[in-house]
Amino acid sequence: MHTERTFLDDIKYQFKHGGMFMRLIFINIVVFLAIRIVGVFVDLSSSTGSSFMSDIINPIFALQADAYGFITHPWGLFTSMFTHYDFLHLAFNMIFLFFVGKMFEQLFDQRRLLYTYLLGGIFGGILEIIAHALFPKLQMSSDFVIGASGSIMAIFVAIAFYRPNLKVNLFGILPVRIIILAGLYILSDILGMGDMDGTAHFAHIGGAILGMLSVQNVHSSSNIVLRAEKFGNWIKSLFNRSSQPRMKVKKGGQTTGRPKSDEQFVAEAKERQDTIDKILDKISKSGYESLSKKEKEFLFNQSKK
Numbered sequence: 001m002h003t004e005r006t007f008l009d010d011i012k013y014q015f016k017h018g019g020m021f022m023r024l025i026f027i028n029i030v031v032f033l034a035i036r037i038v039g040v041f042v043d044l045s046s047s048t049g050s051s052f053m054s055d056i057i058n059p060i061f062a063l064q065a066d067a068y069g070f071i072t073h074p075w076g077l078f079t080s081m082f083t084h085y086d087f088l089h090l091a092f093n094m095i096f097l098f099f100v101g102k103m104f105e106q107l108f109d110q111r112r113l114l115y116t117y118l119l120g121g122i123f124g125g126i127l128e129i130i131a132h133a134l135f136p137k138l139q140m141s142s143d144f145v146i147g148a149s150g151s152i153m154a155i156f157v158a159i160a161f162y163r164p165n166l167k168v169n170l171f172g173i174l175p176v177r178i179i180i181l182a183g184l185y186i187l188s189d190i191l192g193m194g195d196m197d198g199t200a201h202f203a204h205i206g207g208a209i210l211g212m213l214s215v216q217n218v219h220s221s222s223n224i225v226l227r228a229e230k231f232g233n234w235i236k237s238l239f240n241r242s243s244q245p246r247m248k249v250k251k252g253g254q255t256t257g258r259p260k261s262d263e264q265f266v267a268e269a270k271e272r273q274d275t276i277d278k279i280l281d282k283i284s285k286s287g288y289e290s291l292s293k294k295e296k297e298f299l300f301n302q303s304k305k
Helices: 007-017 020-045 052-061 067-072 076-082 087-107 110-134 149-162 178-191 201-214 224-239 262-286 293-303
Strands: 167-170 174-177
Touching: 007 020, 020 052, 020 076, 020 087, 020 110, 052 076, 067 076, 067 110, 076 110, 087 110, 087 149, 087 262, 110 149, 110 201, 110 224, 149 178, 149 201, 167 178, 174 178, 178 201, 201 224, 262 293
Parallel strands: none
Antiparallel strands: 167 174
16 A cells, blocks of 8 residues: 655655755754744743844854854864854755755765865865954954855865866856856855955855865875765774674685775775766766666665765
């Protein structure tokens, strides 16, 4: 008997199978809703006139761009990239993340998208802190920075510099090379650096810089994203006893289960990416249906990683 899926079932399915970009979108939305809903009741219950956002939420979720604020609240470098206060700010960023995230996962895997997102937010936050320390005019504006823009900019610029000739339809009708769009975005932020418009332009530029770096020597052990992945795996191993290597005996006395060396890790990543690139080139020339069953399965399995 067939039963229709509920709205909640659809959300669970998209979170589990929709790709890393969908999970990041859900996390951003949940954080936004939690802040807004709790904020309504806190403000209604307050008789002192204190601000829920400035007194409670900013110290927890926002990046404090002044040096003292960052030193006392360093976690904001991470939490700020999942935080939005304004609905339109959230909506624009999540729509942008949906499109660029989907494109990114067609070129790379989900783990790389996650680390590019995180590193982009960190780079953007650090550059914003440096800019506030160097430029007095910025010190006159808000010291709090929130939003996923730096992270999303990193993903977008990584695609543009990895596949500069990739064409996207601007407004759904005008084909434009993605590298041109990325250049226009970066130029817009450079020109807006001196404006007191409430936009963290330096955070956007920091994310863009990370995006460029992330696709340099993309298969090398020196690649910044691969280094971050290795570091992340090491951190996970500290909290996961089951991840410790176990020696397994095969026929003939050979052993397996040894940790991979940097060379093995990079070689496997390069081989995997080369195969993905060949399949994507085949799709661009002859369409998806030209793929063999094995190629389709390989592409599907990589999209789930």
